[in-house]
Amino acid sequence: MIEIQGLSKQFQLTKQQRRELSTEEKQTTVVDDVSFVCQPGRIFSLLGANGAGKTTILRMIASIYKPTGGSIKVNGIDVIQSPQKARKIMGFLTGSTGMYARLTVNELVKYFADLYGMDKDTFEERKKYLFDLFDIHEFANKRIGKLSTGMKQRVSICRTMIHNPDVVIFDEPTNGLDVISADSIIQLIRDCKAQGKTVIFSSHIMSEVELLCDDLAILNKGKLIFNDTFENFKAQMTKPNITEEFIAQVQNANL
C-alpha cells in the first residue's frame, strides 16, 4: 500500500533556469499538497498533462527526490525516514529507462539482484521464472546493446521484477514503445494486480487508463483535481468519452 499525505515538492531554480523561465522566483512548486492512497491488488492511475507533476510524485515515492513537505508510506515504511528499506520492496519502470549496453542480460539481472541483496537460490529461482515468462533464455548471454527494442523492454521488465517487489511504480511505461512491446507492459501490470501487488502508473494515454485503471487521480499543475475510483469517474462524466472528460476537467481547473 502507498499512503501519501500532503505531499509537496519545490525545486530551487538556478540563475540559468530563472533566465530560461523568465522568472524572478528562486523556487518553483512542482507538487502542491497532494494526498492519495494506492491499495494492494488495485491499479492506481496518475493522469495529467506533461509537466503536471506525475513523474516528480513517482520519483518521490521511489525516494529519488526528497519531498519538501508531507509524508509517503509504502507498506507502512516511511520513505523519507528509511529510503533504503522502502526501496527494497519497490520496483520502478519507466518507458525511457536506459540499460547498460555493455553488459549481457545475465550480468545486468545479476547486478540488480545483488543491489537488492538477493541470496543466490532465490535469485536463480526468480530469474528462471522471469526468463521463462518473458522468453529471455535465448539471448541471455547477449550484450544489451545488441538487442532489439522489444527484447530490451522484456529485459527491463525482468530487471524491475527480479526482487519480486510488493509495490510497482510505472512511469509512462509504454512511452515510445511499439504496440507489441506496449502490450507486454500492460500484461505485466495486470499480472501484478492479479498477484496482489500495489501498482501505481502514470500515463497520458487514455486507452491504457481505460484498460487498466481501478483508481484514478488527475493532476494539474502539481495539484490534485480528481481522486476517486475509475468507476466513479465514469459515473460523473459529462462528456462522451474519457479523453474529452479529462480535457474538460483540466480546463475547468485552469479557469
Added chain:
Amino acid sequence: MIFTIFKKELKETLRDRKTIMSMIVIPMLLFPIIFSVMFKIQHTIEDSLNKKVMHIGVIGGHEIEPYLLRLENLPKEFGKLKVIRFTDSSQLKRQIEADSIQFGMLFPADFTASEQAMKTLTIPIYYKMSEIGVSDKAKMINDAIFKMAQAERFQKAKIDEQALTPYIYDYVNIASDQETMGNLVGGFLPYIFIVFGFIGCMYPCIDLFTGEKERGTFETLLTTPVTRWQILLGKMGVVVLSGFMAACFTLFGIFLSLKVFNIVEDPHIIDAIYGMFTPQSIILLLFLLFPLVVLFAGVMIPISINAKSFKEAQSIITPLNIVFIMIAVIGMIPGISLNLMTASIPVVNVVLGMKAILAGNIDWILLIISFFIMILLAGVSVAISYRKFDDERNILN
C-alpha cells in the same frame, strides 16, 4: 554494495574501447615508441653522416695547399671528405643551398702574410643550419685542423704548449648515473603521470556519470536500496583505478622498452634506469600518485555530474589537464626542490617528490608532508563530489 557497483562499473569500463586506449594501450606503448623513435633518429643521423661523402667547398689561392693536405689526411673516423675548389663565393653559397656542398670555407687573401706573421686568421665557414649534424661535423673537422696548425706554430716559435696552457679544467661529475638520470627523467616522468593519470580518469569519469545520465540509467540505479555514498564510491573507485592504471602502464612501458623490446642499448642508461626504478622507489611513486589521481577524480566528478552531455563534460574537463600541467611546471623551474614551502603546494609537491624519489634524494619528512597535503585535498574533492552527487537537481537530465 560498494564492491558490487565497483565490479560492474569496472566490467563496463573495460569493455569500452576508448577507455582501453587511454588507460592501457597508449600509456603502455608511449615509452617504447618515444625511445625507439629517439634512438632511431639518432642512429639514422649518425649513419647518414658517416656514410655520406662530406663535400667541402674552399676558396683560396695555392697557399692554402698545406691546409687542404691536412684535411685530406684526416683519420678515417672523420668520414669520407672531398674538397672542391671554388673561385666565386656566391657560386659556393648556391651549391650549399642546393645541398651539393655541405659546408664551405673562405680563406682570406692575406692568408700567407698572416700565417707568416703568426697573426690570428678569421675564416668564414658557410653552412645550412637546417642540415642536422653538419655544423657539428664541420666544427669537429676544423678543430682537428686548428689543433694541427696551432701545434706547428708552437713548434716554430719554440714555445712549450704547456707554458701557454696554465690550467685545464676537468669537470668531473660526482653524481651517480641514477642521480643524473633521476633529475632528467624525474623532470618529465611526473608530467607523463599527470597527463596519463588525468586522461585515464577522464573517459571513465564522463562515461560513468554524464554517460549514465545521458543513457537514462541513473534513475533505476537510484531506486535500488543503495545509498548515494555507496554509488559514488563504487564509481569513483573505478575512475581512480583507471587513472592509476594508466600511470602504472607508462611505467610498465619503460620496462617493456628495456626488457622486451631492447630499445635502449647504452648500458649506462639501462643501469641508471634500473637504479631509479627499484621496488622501493616504485612503491613511493605510487603512494604519491594515489592522492593525485583521487584529486583528479574529485575534480572531474562534480563537472561530469553537472554536465548535460558527454561533449559538454569533455569540453570542460580537457582544458583542466593543461591547468594541472601548468601547476606542475613550477616543479621544473631550476633551483626549486622539495622544501617545507613547496611540500605544501599541491601537485608541485608531487612533481618534486617524484623527482627526489627518482634521484634517490628522499627527505622522508617532506615526502610525508606532501602525501598528507595531497590526501587532505583529495578528501576535500571527494566531499565536494558527494555534495554534487547528492544534489537531486544534478542527477537526472
